[in-house]
Structure formats: C-alpha cells, structure tokens
Amino acid sequence: MMHQLSRLGGVTLKTLESLGRSVIFLVMGLRLPVRGGLKLLLAQIHFIGVLSLPIVVVSGTFIGMVLALQGYVVLVGFSAEEALGQMVAMSLLRELAPVVTALLFAGRAGSALTAEIGLMKATEQLTSMEMIGVDPLKRVIAPRLWAGFISLPVLTVFFSVVGILGGYLVGVDWLGVYSGSFWSTMQSSVMFTDDILNGMLKSVVFALVVTWIAVFQGYDLEPTSEGISRATTRTVVYGSLAVLGLDFILTALMFGDI
Amino acid sequence: MNDSNLVEVADLSFSRSGRQIFSGVNLSIPRGKITAIMGPSGTGKTTLLKLMGGQLTPDAGTVHIAERNVHRLSRPELFRMRRRMGMLFQSGALFSDLSVFENVAFPLRVHTDLPESMIRDLTLIKLQAVGLRGANHLMPSELSGGMTRRVALARAIALDPDLIMYDEPFVGQDPISMGVLVKLIRQLNQAFDMTAVVVSHDIKETLTIADYVYVISDGRVMAKGTPDELATEQDPRVSQFVHGEPDGPVPFHYPTHTSFRNDMLKGSDTGKRGRS
Secondary structure: OHHHHHHHHHHHHHHHHHHHHHHHHHHHOOOOOOOOHHHHHHHHHHHHOHHHHHHHHHHHHHHHHHHHHHHHHHHHHHOOHHHHHHHHHHHHHHHHHHHHHHHHHHHHHHHHHHHHHHHHHHOOHHHHHHHOOOOHHHHHHHHHHHHHHHHHHHHHHHHHHHHHHHHHHHHHHHOOOOHHHHHHHHHHHOOHHHHHHHHHHHHHHHHHHHHHHHHHHHHHOOOOHHHHHHHHHHHHHHHHHHHHHHHHHHHHHHHOOO | OOOOEEEEEEEEEEEEOOEEEEEEEEEEEEOOOEEEEEOOOOOOHHHHHHHHOOOOOOOEEEEEEOOEEHHHOOHHHHHHHHOOEEEEOOOOOOOOOOOHHHHHHHHHHHHOOOOHHHHHHHHHHHHHHOOOHHHOOOOHHHOOHHHHHHHHHHHHOOOOOOEEEEEOOOOOOOHHHHHHHHHHHHHHHHHHOOEEEEEEOOHHHHHHHOOEEEEEEOOEEEEEEOHHHHHOOOOHHHHHHHOOOOOOOOOOOOOOOOOHHHHHHHOOOOOOOOOO
C-alpha cells in the first residue's frame, strides 16, 4: 500500500515538474531572434504549413464529398436536400475543419517537429549551438512555435474551402441538388461570428496546444533512438487527445447555451 | 586568483543520478597553454567541460573564466561569454541542415555584422586552416568522421576564441586524421595564442602536445604535472593509466555488490532496468 502511494506521489510530482518545465519552455521559446528571425520563421512556415497543404487539401476534399453524400441520403427523406449546402458548410466550419486539420497537423507536422528537434538534441546540435553563444530556444524553438501557431489556422481555412467545394461536387454535380439553393442556404445560415470566427478560434487554440506539445516533446526527450520514438508517439497521442478534449470544452462554451 | 590563469576551478563537487562525479576538484588552466585533462573512461571528463561551459551547475565550488564566475552569470551574459569560447564536440555536432561552408560561417553570421564578402573570406580562411576549403560545398552527411571533426574545429575557431575546449578529439580517428588533428591543435595554440583544454584518454597523442596535464579519477585530481613529470610518476594508479595497464589500482570492472559467482547462480532477475 505504502509502495503504491509513494509511486503515485512520484508520478504526480514528475507530471507536475514536466508541466512546469513545459510552461517555462513556452514562455522562453516565444522570443524570436532579432537578427534573421523573419527568415527563420518563413522557412518553418514553409516546412510546417506549405508542405502540409497536400494532405490537408486531399483530406478536406474527401471529407466534404462524404459529408454531402451522407447528408443527401438523410435530407432527401425529408425533401430537404436544398439544405445540403448549409449542412456541409456548418459541419465543416464549426467542427470538422478545425478538428480534422489539427489531427492531421499533429500527425504530419507535429511528429516531424518532435523528431527533428529530438535528433538535433541527440546529436548535440542544440548543445553546440549553446556553446557558440546562440540560444536554441530563440533560434530553433521560437520559429517553429510561431510557424505552427500561424500555419494551422490557415490550413483550417483551406480545409473548409476545399471541403465545401468537395460537397458541391458531390451534391450538385453528381446528386443533382440545385446549385442556387446549395449556395443560398449556406449564405443565409452561416453566421460570420457564430460559425466562422468560432471555428477559427478553435483552430487557434488547437494550434497553440499541438505545436507546444510537439516542440516540447522534442526538446525534453531522452536523447536516444528509443527516446525519440517514444516522444514522437507521445506528440501524436497527446496532441490528438488534447484536440478532441478541448473541442468538447470549446463547443460547450460556444454553442452550449442553445 | 592568478592573472596568468584563464580558468580556475575551485573545490568543484558535482553529482548526477545519485552518483558523485566530482568531489573537491581544483585545477587551473594557464593562458596561452595547452592543458590536458586525462583519466579513464567514465571519470567525468566531458562533464567537467560542460561545467566549465556553464551547461551544468555544480553542487558546490566555483568555475571562474577570465575572473568571472560562470555559474553566477545571467543567461544573456553566459551566452555572451561563450562567444569567446570554442568547443570541439566528440561527435562534431555539425548542423545537419547546413553545408560545411554555412556551418563554419554560422558563428560569424549570428554574432557579427560583417559584409557577406568578408564572411566568405573568413570562412574560407578557417576551412583552409583545417585543410577542407575544397569541401566547403559538401553536406555533413557526406563527410568522414575525421573530416567532420576538422569542420567542427574550423567552426569552433571561427570567432577566434580565447579558450578552446576539445572533447576527446582523437577518438575513432585513423592515424592520418589523428596526426592532422594533433598538428592543428598545436598550430592553433601557437599561431593564435589560444588557451586550449584537451580532454582525452589517448595518452600518447595528448602527452605530445600538452604543456601541463591533470589526471582525474575517483572524482578528484589524482596527479598533475608536465608530461615528463607524469611519465616518471611513482603513484601506481597514475602509472597504470599512463602505461595503459589493463588492471591495477584503477579497477577494470564497474563496481558491484555481488560476486560474479553469485550473479551467475542467481538466475535471470538482473539487468531488468530499462524499457518501461
């Protein structure tokens, strides 16, 4: 009994210590270097954001297409297939675009960030940078954090746009829903603040959390091949769970008073 | 404190994971000289360099570099001080996403406002000094171990530091690379008057270039003196190390509480620590 209690205490202390370290890390890691900071940031936006575009665009298109197909099957039973545009747009803007993009981001960019920083640590590149008199928190961490914060919301916008176009392709071109009603129901029901801004707010929160987890896991890992593998897995698992959990909380706060 | 010493380590104690690495180490690194820190593997030689560079904090004692306590400096002050220090890592630790040229130019780019043409010239001068000007376009993954070490050396001297620390510079080098590195360390010290600290257990090579040697074992300085003095040292532990005898007062085996016989008879419950 005492042994289990002391083990529980040990795990709790270790978790709290790790949380504390991650908060200090985040605060210290937000300062971009004055010299060449923009160039480093743009390079990371290219790596994290631009190179994630193909997977986001393809996924967004397919999800929009599936949404339209499933929605049509249900709506046509009530002779309400004109509302397909509204359904596709609302689902994407409020939920699917922020959540699925964040999950894809954790898998594609998050794991890459963890592995890259972890390998830099394991091969003493971060230590050598410190010994050259360059703070790796400014030069390596800050550009990656900011690039993640900026890229994910932009990727979410792309996801929504191609998702709606995918829905249009299936709903209008394939299933024969009237194009005018597809767009007009969408236009009349989607509210800028309630739907678009709330969806973007979710995406900003997910961007902060997923990037923070990915970069911290890379920086804090045990510098061995096993440590890198475990940290990369943790990034995807913690990142995905955090996105899903936070999505429920944010949805309850934004739409729970209806 | 003596002005002729660039580094002064006083009563340094350090422990990690419950193991005492150093207890009361005292040593001085004179300006413009090559000082070697030697000792068997696992005695904490690299840890000592990390304590000097301010990457680790001691439990007790002080490290002064140019009369400033390294562990009392603020983070920005420490980073400023490190611009005057170079360190050659055992692995080279080159930035894998930058070419050889960019690796050597890196300290110049981040710490100076020099025009591009001057950065180019200075980088090529450093690469010429280590014999790798022709390899400036290669990526670190295309270099051999010896070349990696030499590029890392060129990067470490890019800002003409006052102090350069070599962490096991001769490990894993073929005889030619080893000869080149020995020559380079000596030349850099003589040409630029750089103070050098060489951490190594390669006795022959280190003794040929060192002006003064400290031998560390069991967490403290076991012997010190010039290479000639060490060669004639009577202490059996120093003699064992200097003459490379496999067993003696410095044990070959890592300490253990159980005898080999008992371990063999105990079954399979040893060595379970690790993957969890």
